[in-house]
Amino acid sequence: MTETRANSKKLFIKTYGCQMNVYDSDRMSDALAPHGYETTLDMGQADLILLNTCHIREKASEKVFSELGRLKELQDERRAMGGDMLIGVAGCVAQAEGEEIARRAPVVDMVFGPQAYHRLPDMLARAEAQRHLHPALRKSIVDTDFPEEDKFEHLPAPRKEITIKRGLTAFLTVQEGCDKFCSFCVVPYTRGAEVSRPVAQIIAEARGLVDAGVKEITLLGQNVNAYHGLGASGGSTSLGELAYLLAEIDGLERLRYTTSHPRDMDDVLIAAHRDLDILMPYLHLPVQSGSDSMLKAMNRRHTAAEYLEVIARIKAARPDMALSGDFIVGFPGETDADFEATLKIIADVGYASAYSFKYSTRPGTPGANLGDQIPEAVKNERLWRLQDLVNAQTTAFHAACVGKTLPVLIERPGRMQGQVGGRSPYLQAVHLEGGPELIGSIHQVEIVGTSTNSLVGRLKEAVAA
Numbered sequence: 001m002t003e004t005r006a007n008s009k010k011l012f013i014k015t016y017g018c019q020m021n022v023y024d025s026d027r028m029s030d031a032l033a034p035h036g037y038e039t040t041l042d043m044g045q046a047d048l049i050l051l052n053t054c055h056i057r058e059k060a061s062e063k064v065f066s067e068l069g070r071l072k073e074l075q076d077e078r079r080a081m082g083g084d085m086l087i088g089v090a091g092c093v094a095q096a097e098g099e100e101i102a103r104r105a106p107v108v109d110m111v112f113g114p115q116a117y118h119r120l121p122d123m124l125a126r127a128e129a130q131r132h133l134h135p136a137l138r139k140s141i142v143d144t145d146f147p148e149e150d151k152f153e154h155l156p157a158p159r160k161e162i163t164i165k166r167g168l169t170a171f172l173t174v175q176e177g178c179d180k181f182c183s184f185c186v187v188p189y190t191r192g193a194e195v196s197r198p199v200a201q202i203i204a205e206a207r208g209l210v211d212a213g214v215k216e217i218t219l220l221g222q223n224v225n226a227y228h229g230l231g232a233s234g235g236s237t238s239l240g241e242l243a244y245l246l247a248e249i250d251g252l253e254r255l256r257y258t259t260s261h262p263r264d265m266d267d268v269l270i271a272a273h274r275d276l277d278i279l280m281p282y283l284h285l286p287v288q289s290g291s292d293s294m295l296k297a298m299n300r301r302h303t304a305a306e307y308l309e310v311i312a313r314i315k316a317a318r319p320d321m322a323l324s325g326d327f328i329v330g331f332p333g334e335t336d337a338d339f340e341a342t343l344k345i346i347a348d349v350g351y352a353s354a355y356s357f358k359y360s361t362r363p364g365t366p367g368a369n370l371g372d373q374i375p376e377a378v379k380n381e382r383l384w385r386l387q388d389l390v391n392a393q394t395t396a397f398h399a400a401c402v403g404k405t406l407p408v409l410i411e412r413p414g415r416m417q418g419q420v421g422g423r424s425p426y427l428q429a430v431h432l433e434g435g436p437e438l439i440g441s442i443h444q445v446e447i448v449g450t451s452t453n454s455l456v457g458r459l460k461e462a463v464a465a
């Protein structure tokens with residue numbers, strides 16, 4: 001073992017919620033690596049535990065406090081044995097609740113929101129400086145400010161060997177925050193106003209990923225297709241334009257993006273789906289409801305018909321586009337007829353996959369002040385009906401792939417010996433017989449069957465490099 005390893009401290013990050021939190025957790029671990037922290041998958045070994053939290057629905061938020069209860073026990077055990085352990089709460093619950101977390105759970109050393117991640121090494125140094133104090137005297141460090149500076153300028157890029165370990169697919173945040181203010185949603189408050197990263201920064205990060213073997217990048221943003229980053233000539237660059245620029249990176253084979261708003265699907269982005277082979281034919285385009293009165297109450301700023309028009313334009317550019325969506329049932333005032341309209345739009349679109357949720361009141365959002373809340377039993381019933389419909393659509397979508405030959409990015413060994421697994425262009429998991437030499441590239445795979453939530457394939461031929 002090298003000296004640095006022997007001296008290294010262990011970091012454990014538990015990530016809740018969305019893909020941006022997954023990306024942020026990696027960036028936090030990258031920020032701490034130069035300070036001697038090595039990531040571990042064993043919480044029991046950790047010198048520092050970070051909870052990267054999600055505030056989108058009540059259930060997600062509640063998990064934090066129950067986890068902190070468990071961590072307190074772990075910390076007590078550690079201290080009884082003469083050791084110690086620092087605990088930080090990051091992410092959207094930290095942003096929303098700030099001091100309240102420190103008050104309710106004094107076990108926490110640091111509470112900090114998503115816009116403070118570049119200041120983590122600093123906070124950690126301050127937390128470590130309190131270690132010699134009796135626990136009762138230590139003060140939680142709270143940082144929920146939205147800084148002026150660009151945090152991405154201050155977050156170090158991951159070391160190449162770390163990126164290699166993370167695999168063939170990677171997330172890359174290009175845009176953060178939201179200015180849309182849907183009336184149910186906490187995102188504009190927890191992630192802040194919409195900010196787009198400059199094009200040059202994104203291209204440099206993408207090149208670094210590809211250089212470390214990444215084949216597929218998913219561009220992330222809460223409102224990713226509202227991206228308008230500073231371009232090389234000083235003007236603003238749209239997501240569609242960014243896609244054309246990223247397509248020029250040698251070695252990048254697949255590009256995806258999520259999550260999009262129907263109002264921001266502009267012509268350039270749609271044309272990019274027609275023109276760029278690397279842009280995958282799978283689009284997550286939430287509509288939330290099929291009822292115009294619900295869409296208005298949700299402040300979505302579009303009607304059901306406008307959503308369907310957008311889909312028609314996308315399908316005209318890319319006929320095989322697979323669609324995915326988010327749906328909320330039981331928003332205040334939702335009638336049976338409103339709910340039927342949601343089932344109707346689902347039937348009209350035909351989704352490859354969909355995520356559906358019971359409306360959850362979020363403090364501070366306009367939806368929280370609305371009367372006519374829907375009883376839990378009604379929400380449950382609507383959710384089951386909706387999920388039955390989308391499950392049938394997903395099954396039909398998978399079944400329609402049987403007999404087709406699809407390019408599959410083979411990413412890992414399969415669950416069974418002698419198998420490998422990867423993803424189709426439509427983001428379906430595909431399993432097939434094959435050896436580890438297949439991992440790392442795209443292969444033509446004939447789909448011969450389906451199993452729960454995945455496809456079964458047979459290798460046809462390797463794509464020439």
Ligand code: 5AD
Pocket residue numbers: 056057184185186286288326327328357358359360361362
């Ligand atoms: N209640 C239920 N679902 C919500 N979502 C966002 N806010 C709420 C809420 N208050 C869902 C939306 C969004 C997805 C990320 O989470 O469908 O698109």
Ligand code: SF4
Pocket residue numbers: 178179180181182185186187188222223261
């Ligand atoms: Fe939330 Fe998305 Fe609406 Fe923004 S567009 S407020 S992130 S649901």
